[in-house]
Amino acid sequence: MPPSARLPELLAPAGSEQGLKAAVAAGADAVYLGGRRFGARKFASNFDLPDLARAVDYAHLRGVKVYVTVNTLIREDEIPDLAEYLVRLYEMGADAVLLQDLGAALLARSIVPELERHASTQMTIHNSQGVKWAGEAGFSRAVLAREVGLEQIKEMAREGGPGNVGLEVFVHGALCYSYSGQCLLSSAIGGRSGNRGMCAQPCRKPYILLSGQKDRYGRPAGLSARPLPEKFLLSTRDLCVYRHLKEIVRSPVVSLKVEGRMKSPEYVAIVTSIYRKALDGIARGDWSPSQEDEMELALAFNRSFTRGHLLGESDVTGREMSDNRGVVIGSVSSFDAGKSEAAVRLSGALVPERGDGLVFQSPGQEVGLVVQRAETREGLLRLKMKERVRPGARVYLTGSTALDRKAAQIIDSSPAGIPLDLQLTWQEGRPALQALLPGGERICVVASFLMEKARNQPLTRQQIESQLRRTGGTAFAVRDIEMEYGGDLFAPLGALNQLRRQLLEKAEEALLDRRRPVKDKVEKARARWQEMKPSLPAGVASSSCPGSPFDT
Structure with a gap:
């Protein structure tokens, strides 16, 4: 890939504070996250307003954009809270909001027109007409439905119409059984609407396929179960386009999205870091798919992988299992009932260690095990079992302590800090510390104390430098x-x-102020909302929602 070519954004999930840190440390260009209300993942940890503000600051100081999900359908009585939430x-300084509800989109455009709006995948935008509409409606980006293929996306980019709408696609993670944003099954079965952020994932449940006739009124009659080898009839496999990233990077998409706000920080760290490494390699022109990376993607979580509709797969279902499948590492050769010991013949290089999770699967039986002790004798791995397993059972590694250690190292790593050049002078005996920020801005703090002539042991230059370079726990690195x-x-x-801390705090505020609107613009946004209130239906203009996050 030529150095001048555009590289799409890598967009990672941040369902919690640790998930955010994992995504940032692993190299995400942007993260998407949600507050406690109005987001399509109500059961993720999410962020209250103070935490959300801190999350935005944390990401911005490390050069990462933040997109906030406001992508549920909105009730009329929620409009006042939603309006205040958008202003907040x-x-x-949120970089964009993801929206599904057309009323919410109009409200955002009316009161905070400078806040970028992304059309959520819940809008089911799947053709050129949809992209054209998004541009006319003021959206800067459309998160395309997962059912769209790459050739269709190229056509959309050519025919998408005004507004220069960026196209975003999912590249890794869970898929929905229904068309994106159109599933009503959870709501119909259990009253938990996916479009209100409460999907109960009924597509991951076991089902029986029935066949029969219709009676004279069109009702099912004479039903009988059809024997099938699988029982998770609606469960989809997980999307993984890692091997085909070059093809996708050459397409018109501007953002590659990893699904997973309900996943663990370790999952976010591993998946994001692998895609980051791949994209950087593509940019250099020296990347090819790595079997080791593919193995780690599978170990992080998989329901077996598919290239998805994005790359032309017609059937994305995986009916055998609906949970993490892990990686096959071998099969049971024999079981010694007297010793309660399974002998496993390994099929590759992966050898389980203490703390790993295994699943033994055979027709009609599934047994889980956390490895406490494993030893190899006569070429077979010997494992103590609490339950008998059948010879021939396939053995899956579903949890890897080695991968967890690698994820922890990624999360604990510090991205390269923002470089600061410092200058220390003295003003009437008081130290004055200046910093040159990226972009050329200078800031200065003057100490409240005097540095006087030393009586015995003066400070050396090295001692002073050592104190000024201590930026641990901040986003900065003194150059x-x-x-x-x-x-x-x-x-x-x-x-x-203390002088150094004061300077770094001032530097933080200076950099964050660049990403936030000035106070006057915020007040104008609030004024626009106040002007809109009289035009709303009676009872809508004032909130009476219990548990409003803005009651205090």
Whole structure:
């Protein structure tokens, strides 16, 4: 790929604070997350308003964009809370909101027109006409339905119409059985609407296929069960286009989305880091798919993988299992009932270790095991079992402690800090510390204490530099320090530490202010909402919703 070619954004899920840190550390360009209301993943950990503001700041200081999901269908009595929520998101500097409800989209366009709007996949945009409509409606991006193929996407980009709407696609994670945004099964069966963020995932349940006739009124009659080898008849496999990233990168898509706000931070770390490494390799022109990376993607979580409709798969269902399948590592050779010991013949290089999760599967039987001890004798892996397993049973590795350790290393790693060049001078004996920020802005703090001539042991230049370089736990890294120091002054090291902290706090605020609207624009947004209220139906203009996040 030529160095000048555009690389699509890598967009990762952040269902919790740890998930956010995992996504950022693993190299995401942007994250999507939700608040406690109005998001399509109500049962993720999500963020209350103070946490959401901190999450936006955390990401922005590390160069990562934040898109907030506001993609449920909205009731009339929720409009006041939604309006205030949109203003708060705009105020804290969210980079975009994802929307499904047309009324919510109009409300956002009316009161916070400068806040970018992305059309959620729940809108089921699947053709050129849909993309054209999104542009005319003021959306800057359309998250396409998962049923759309890559050739269709190229056509959409050619014929999408005004507004230069960016096209976003899912590249990894769970798929829906129904058309994106159109499933009513959870609502019909259990009263938990997916379009209100409460999908109970009935597609992952076991079902029996019945066949029969119709009576004179068209009702089913004479039904009987049809014998089938599988029972999860509606369950879909997981999307994984890792091997085909080059083809997708060459397409008109602007963002590659990883599904998984309900997944663990470890999952987010592993999957995001692998796609980051692949995209960077494609940009350099030296990438090819890695079997090791594919194995780790499968170990992180899979219901068996599919290329999806995106790359032309016609059947994406996986009816044998609806949960994590892990990776096949071998089969049971024999079982010693006296020792309660299974002998497993391994089929590859993966060898389970203490703490790993295994599943033994044979027709009519599924047995789980957390490995406590494993030893190899006579070429077979010996495992102590609490339950008898059948010879021939396939053995799956479903949880890997080695992968968990790798994920923890990714999460604990620190992305390269924002480089700061410091200059230390003295103003009437008081240290004055300046920083040059990216973009050329200078900030300065002057100490409240004096550095006086030392009586015994003056501070050395190295001691001063050492204190000023301590940026651990922040988003910064000190690059150069300039000072004209005669070597004869003294101040408590704690005082220098406080001076450094004050400078870094001021630097944080200066950088974050660049990403937030000025106060006057926020007040104008609130004024626009107040002007709209009289035109709303009676009873809508004031909220009476219990549990409103804006009651306090």
